[in-house]
Amino acid sequence: MTIDRRTFNKLAGLGAVHALSGKVSSSGQQREPSAGSEFASLPASHGTARIPPRAVEWPAQTYRRLLVDMHVPDWDDRLLARFDAADYVSTIAGAGFQSLMQYANSHAGLCLWPTKVGQMHRNMKGRDYFGEVMEECRRHGLHRVAYYSLVFDDWAYQAHPDWRVVSPDYSEPQRHERAGAVCINSPYPEHALACIQELVGNYDFQSIFFDMTFWPTICYCPHCVARYWKEHGAEPPRVVDWKSPQWRTFQKTRERWMREFTLSITKAVKQTRPIEAYYQFGTFFAPWTVAVSLEQNEASDFAAGDFYGGAAQFSIVCKAYRSLTRKRPFEFQTSRTLNLNDFETTKPFEQLALESLIPTIHSSACMLIDAIKPDGTLNHRAYEYLSQINALHDAFEPYLGGEMLADVAIYFDKNSVYDPDANGMTAAEATKNMWGGKLPHRDAAVGAARFLREAHIPFGVVTNASLDQLSGYRAVILPSVLEMTAEQADIFREFVRNGGSLYASGVSSMSVAGEGEERFLLADVLGVRYIGKTGGRTAYLSGTDRELFETIWPQENLGFRGPMVKAQAQPGAAVLATVTLPFVDPEAGTALNSRFAQIWSDPPAPHAGSDPGIVINNFGKGKSVWVAAPLESRADAVDARVFELLLKRILQPPFKFEADTDPAVEVTLFHQEDRHRLLVGMLNLQTQVPAIPVAAAIRVLVPSGGKVRKVSLLPEQKAVEFSHSGSYVSFNVPEFKLVRMALVDYA
Numbered sequence: 001m002t003i004d005r006r007t008f009n010k011l012a013g014l015g016a017v018h019a020l021s022g023k024v025s026s027s028g029q030q031r032e033p034s035a036g037s038e039f040a041s042l043p044a045s046h047g048t049a050r051i052p053p054r055a056v057e058w059p060a061q062t063y064r065r066l067l068v069d070m071h072v073p074d075w076d077d078r079l080l081a082r083f084d085a086a087d088y089v090s091t092i093a094g095a096g097f098q099s100l101m102q103y104a105n106s107h108a109g110l111c112l113w114p115t116k117v118g119q120m121h122r123n124m125k126g127r128d129y130f131g132e133v134m135e136e137c138r139r140h141g142l143h144r145v146a147y148y149s150l151v152f153d154d155w156a157y158q159a160h161p162d163w164r165v166v167s168p169d170y171s172e173p174q175r176h177e178r179a180g181a182v183c184i185n186s187p188y189p190e191h192a193l194a195c196i197q198e199l200v201g202n203y204d205f206q207s208i209f210f211d212m213t214f215w216p217t218i219c220y221c222p223h224c225v226a227r228y229w230k231e232h233g234a235e236p237p238r239v240v241d242w243k244s245p246q247w248r249t250f251q252k253t254r255e256r257w258m259r260e261f262t263l264s265i266t267k268a269v270k271q272t273r274p275i276e277a278y279y280q281f282g283t284f285f286a287p288w289t290v291a292v293s294l295e296q297n298e299a300s301d302f303a304a305g306d307f308y309g310g311a312a313q314f315s316i317v318c319k320a321y322r323s324l325t326r327k328r329p330f331e332f333q334t335s336r337t338l339n340l341n342d343f344e345t346t347k348p349f350e351q352l353a354l355e356s357l358i359p360t361i362h363s364s365a366c367m368l369i370d371a372i373k374p375d376g377t378l379n380h381r382a383y384e385y386l387s388q389i390n391a392l393h394d395a396f397e398p399y400l401g402g403e404m405l406a407d408v409a410i411y412f413d414k415n416s417v418y419d420p421d422a423n424g425m426t427a428a429e430a431t432k433n434m435w436g437g438k439l440p441h442r443d444a445a446v447g448a449a450r451f452l453r454e455a456h457i458p459f460g461v462v463t464n465a466s467l468d469q470l471s472g473y474r475a476v477i478l479p480s481v482l483e484m485t486a487e488q489a490d491i492f493r494e495f496v497r498n499g500g501s502l503y504a505s506g507v508s509s510m511s512v513a514g515e516g517e518e519r520f521l522l523a524d525v526l527g528v529r530y531i532g533k534t535g536g537r538t539a540y541l542s543g544t545d546r547e548l549f550e551t552i553w554p555q556e557n558l559g560f561r562g563p564m565v566k567a568q569a570q571p572g573a574a575v576l577a578t579v580t581l582p583f584v585d586p587e588a589g590t591a592l593n594s595r596f597a598q599i600w601s602d603p604p605a606p607h608a609g610s611d612p613g614i615v616i617n618n619f620g621k622g623k624s625v626w627v628a629a630p631l632e633s634r635a636d637a638v639d640a641r642v643f644e645l646l647l648k649r650i651l652q653p654p655f656k657f658e659a660d661t662d663p664a665v666e667v668t669l670f671h672q673e674d675r676h677r678l679l680v681g682m683l684n685l686q687t688q689v690p691a692i693p694v695a696a697a698i699r700v701l702v703p704s705g706g707k708v709r710k711v712s713l714l715p716e717q718k719a720v721e722f723s724h725s726g727s728y729v730s731f732n733v734p735e736f737k738l739v740r741m742a743l744v745d746y747a
């Protein structure tokens with residue numbers, strides 16, 4: 001560990017933290033010259049940031065976590081041969097991490113502890129890498145988590161060919177993939193359970209994390225086929241068809257098998273020692289192919305998983321994890337390098353700082369992922385870098401916690417994460433693109449999160465596994481939800497009847513496919529009856545409402561690429577826009593027949609259509625708005641304006657907070673009721689770095705009966721002026737570059 005004197009001075013005290021949080025000089029007028037610019041000029045800034053030692057509890061106060069990827073086999077004598085637990089742990093502890101998730105095995109399938117039941121990494125040569133790390137962690141006060149790779153196990157794949165997963169086309173993944181996967185319906189689980197029980201019984205780590213508990217393919221191995229015959233008396237189907245009960249049964253069975261497998265692992269862990277067990281759950285966001293249901297979360301004490309999709313995705317993931325996690329904090333994971341396939345290219349400092357701070361403004365833990373060098377040593381320079389990220393976090397952590405306050409919930413329905421137009425595709429075709437494909441519900445949910453974040457409307461997430469949390473919100477967004485059960489529809493109906501607001505787009509509230517006639521289960525709430533689809537490649541919404549028409553200025557219509565829902569408005573419902581089709585069917589025109597209205601585009605028909613496109617309806621004490629297409633799945637500014645307009649038509653102030661600031665700034669609000677204070681988080685999620693500093697004017701709804709005593713900016717606890725306007729307290733936040741927090745103390 002090297003500490004350059006100049007850098008040390010810069011990072012200690014007023015350095016990293018205050019510069020990046022945009023420290024303002026005492027006059028309040030002048031910003032310090034080029035605040036934070038030292039980080040924009042990296043790699044000039046060598047040196048390890050000094051972070052004052054502070055004892056923290058596991059898991060509640062452990063926010064800075066590390067995982068070092070060690071998927072290293074042993075075919076070469078040099079692999080992992082230079083592993084030095086003392087240097088490894090002291091480097092990690094010296095960089096300011098509070099916990100280490102240590103590999104007990106890896107996708108290579110080799111155990112890093114002396115085992116009687118598994119296969120040891122031969123370059124350990126009689127040593128106990130895992131045990132040495134546990135010992136060093138105790139010496140340095142690092143909390144200890146074991147990492148264990150399930151399903152992805154190269155050793156088992158090679159040693160037991162009959163355990164392998166079998167793709168629908170019987171292709172041989174070993175020809176193009178490095179990680180061999182074995183099937184949970186083979187004898188593999190017995191082997192895994194024996195290893196896990198030995199590990200949990202012999203060491204005293206505080207929690208264990210299981211990676212890769214999903215289906216890497218749609219498995220048709222003899223074990224799966226036999227179990228399916230035993231349970232259902234039939235061959236597992238091989239053609240994707242969401243309208244077919246056989247196909248839906250097969251999908252539900254795959255989900256149940258994986259859930260039961262994880263539950264059996266958790267049970268074995270807790271019978272051996274009462275510690276927390278948790279699983280890779282980045283898959284909660286994955287397509288149907290990997291067959292992970294939200295109910296699989298029952299096996300996990302914490303929601304956790306790694307993501308690489310940027311700010312809009314990270315933000316909705318953090319809110320979904322808050323909704324799903326059984327214990328707090330949840331654990332958001334992302335890598336130091338651009339992604340896990342890239343060993344060296346490190347994210348620019350501000351990008352990594354911002355990404356790692358997204359869980360922080362959600363009062364949760366960030367796990368950074370690094371990778372070991374083949375010989376078993378660390379890149380020490382990377383830990384100087386990571387220490388500077390950790391220094392930035394350290395200053396805010398003592399203030400985190402509480403309940404997130406929000407007005408609007410985005411409904412994420414895991415059972416709708418498929419492509420309804422893919423019926424007829426073979427399972428073999430589906431497995432060619434396990435993680436991709438068209439996913440209209442997920443796209444619309446992420447888009448809604450972006451619109452709400454940029455409009456500074458306080459929002460959270462509820463899921464089909466956490467619908468009981470809906471009562472904590474005033475409004476709910478149903479973003480192109482592909483299907484709904486009668487029980488779910490009843491929950492939304494009662495929510496609106498009791499005064500809630502509901503936004504629904506496209507086919508949202510459609511009955512489950514294959515169960516009778518296609519219809520909107522919420523037709524009474526939405527004020528529209530489902531008829532079918534209309535339009536093809538392009539359709540338009542034509543506003544009949546004055547304010548809507550002004551909102552889309554200078555446009556005359558709002559275009560949407562894709563079909564819309566054809567519906568009939570019920571008596572009493574207000575139609576704000578109608579669906580207008582193109583002048584001529586976009587598919588009709590060719591160079592030979594000239595049947596088009598414009599060569600490059602498909603302009604709307606000269607007169608607006610008559611089918612309802614946007615409908616507002618009163619139901620019980622509440623209101624709903626329905627849009628014939630999921631405009632929130634588009635990124636255009638005009639769609640964002642219309643979305644916000646429609647939401648504010650059905651949802652009245654006061655909002656939990658209001659913010660006048662750049663759309664890039666994400667604002668969060670937490671209530672720490674026991675301490676009579678509110679915590680405001682502000683993160684400048686600009687996509688271009690270095691970020692341009694921004695200021696903010698914030699208004700926060702004060703809990704009823706409360707009187708604000710003080711507003712202070714974090715991390716330096718600098719008191720700022722505030723004023724009351726109605727139920728709100730207002731204050732200004734001077735320019736900041738990356739992150740700011742504010743505490744509102746009330747009595």
Ligand SMILES: [Zn+2]
Binds near residue numbers: 165222
């Ligand atoms: Zn199988």
